[in-house]
Amino acid sequence: MDACAGSLLRYRKNIGAQNILVFTDIKKKHSSHEITADLSTSETAKAAEFFSSDGIILTGSATGVAADPYELNTVKQEVKSPVLVGSGITANNVHLFAKASGLIVGSHFKENGIWSGNLCPQRVNDFMNKIHDLKGSSLWP
Numbered sequence: 001m002d003a004c005a006g007s008l009l010r011y012r013k014n015i016g017a018q019n020i021l022v023f024t025d026i027k028k029k030h031s032s033h034e035i036t037a038d039l040s041t042s043e044t045a046k047a048a049e050f051f052s053s054d055g056i057i058l059t060g061s062a063t064g065v066a067a068d069p070y071e072l073n074t075v076k077q078e079v080k081s082p083v084l085v086g087s088g089i090t091a092n093n094v095h096l097f098a099k100a101s102g103l104i105v106g107s108h109f110k111e112n113g114i115w116s117g118n119l120c121p122q123r124v125n126d127f128m129n130k131i132h133d134l135k136g137s138s139l140w141p
Contacts, residue, residue: 005051021054025086041071042078055082057104063115064088064107069096076100091123091130095139 005024012020026044039047045056056079058067066088076083082101089097090108097103109124111117134140 005053009052023055023057023082023084024048024053025057025059027059041068042074045075045079045081045083049079049081053081055084055101057084057086058100059085059087062087064113066090066093067097072097072100091127094127094130095134098134098140 005022008022012018012022026048027041041058048056056075058072058075060066060068064087067085072083072085076099084102084104085097085100086104087106089103089105090113094103105127107113107115108127109119111120111123113123
């Protein structure tokens with residue numbers, strides 16, 4: 001699928017799939033930021049929302065690198081759309097991202113935290129236990 005938002009949203013409408021949400025990974029990892037270097041993350045998020053993105057995804061600079069918790073809080077104040085964190089979430093830092101609308105967890109669930117590794121059920125279980133503990137604490141909104 002082409003990453004062009006206009007084409008994607010027109011295609012979604014043409015096939016009657018408006019119930020399928022399209023989230024925008026802003027300032028995404030593994031890409032050049034030269035074109036948007038003069039824009040803050042919040043400005044980029046507001047632009048994505050203006051262009052009908054159903055949600056915003058914040059990531060770190062590379063796979064497994066956490067997003068900036070300060071940016072999460074700033075973006076959440078600037079947009080009405082859901083804001084997900086899409087990289088670097090671990091059982092040790094998940095509390096920093098409690099205000100996110102959702103979390104995309106990948107590498108942390110793999111053996112030794114390596115994205116190409118096999119799924120490690122113990123890591124998933126430990127993470128979910130941490131979420132359960134946080135939901136009962138003052139650290140979770």
